[in-house]
Amino acid sequence: MPELPEVETVRMGLRPVLEGHRFTKVVTRRGDLRVPFPRDFAKRLTGRKVVRLHRRAKYILADLDSGETLVIHLGMSGRMSVYAEGRARKIGVYVHDVADAEVGNGKHDHVVMETDAPATIVFTDHRRFGLMTLVATGALDQDKLFKGLGPEPLSDAFDVKYLKAALEGKRTPIKSALLDQRVVVGLGNIYVSEALWRAGISPKRLAGSISGPRIAPLLRAIHAVLHDAIAAGGSSLRDYAQADGNLGEFQHRFAVYDRAGSPCKKKGCKGTIKRIVQAGRSTFYCPTCQK
């Protein structure tokens, strides 16, 4: 589920129940996520107040008043569910309507956190590629999870000059280069395909072979697809009470992702979307209008 727009949507949904609130109770159900829970994980969270809820790459970061930061990564299948007390208030993300006894007792519910919002927040991840850990706030950048990450795609640092230099000389396909979190963070398998379609660039083209004049359009395509997706996720938040498990609305607007065999949506293009495999992962593109 989570590339930058989804992670950002989850962050916004967690904000009302986390930021400025205190953990009143934390329970971990099993410890064999990608990174094991650190020692005394629940104890170090309990009683702590979240002073700031932010994001770096695909990580959600909750800075605590103890000088530590709760680091959350959703992996491929991670979910955060928010159960608002008495359902008196509708709160974003997944506001489920289930019996109290079922809250946090699912087979793949790994962490159950209560805050004084009040609310119960459940972290679920059936594939367990996600993680939750604690890192000293001041040392985040040096932590191995964050060291070497590229710039945020929506920051000023991610500009034409940077991208040109980052791709220069790279002999890997542009698809793989943009998935590489050292080049730029936040993009995943969906949005790379979507951005390359918007830019009219073939995913097979070697990164270093993208000519100077095509760098700016690529940058704009990345910006645009992320902005559109964030807006689509955000706009569906408030009526998320029916929680069908999907996040946001953007999946209905995919131009290429998971559309193999369907007509290209580009105006005037008569092409058909094709699926190929690059570095072991699906890529979708239009061979007719992406060069």
Place this chain on the structure above:
DNA sequence: CTGCACGCCTGCCCGC
């Protein structure tokens, strides 16, 4: 250094 195949997990969907 680079690029790539593979493993990590579970669940779902498809074809036989």
Place this chain on the structure above:
DNA sequence: TGCGGGCAGGCGTGCA
């Protein structure tokens, strides 16, 4: 209905 294979929005490791 059961079973095997392939697939899934991420990332780290180890290899050539």
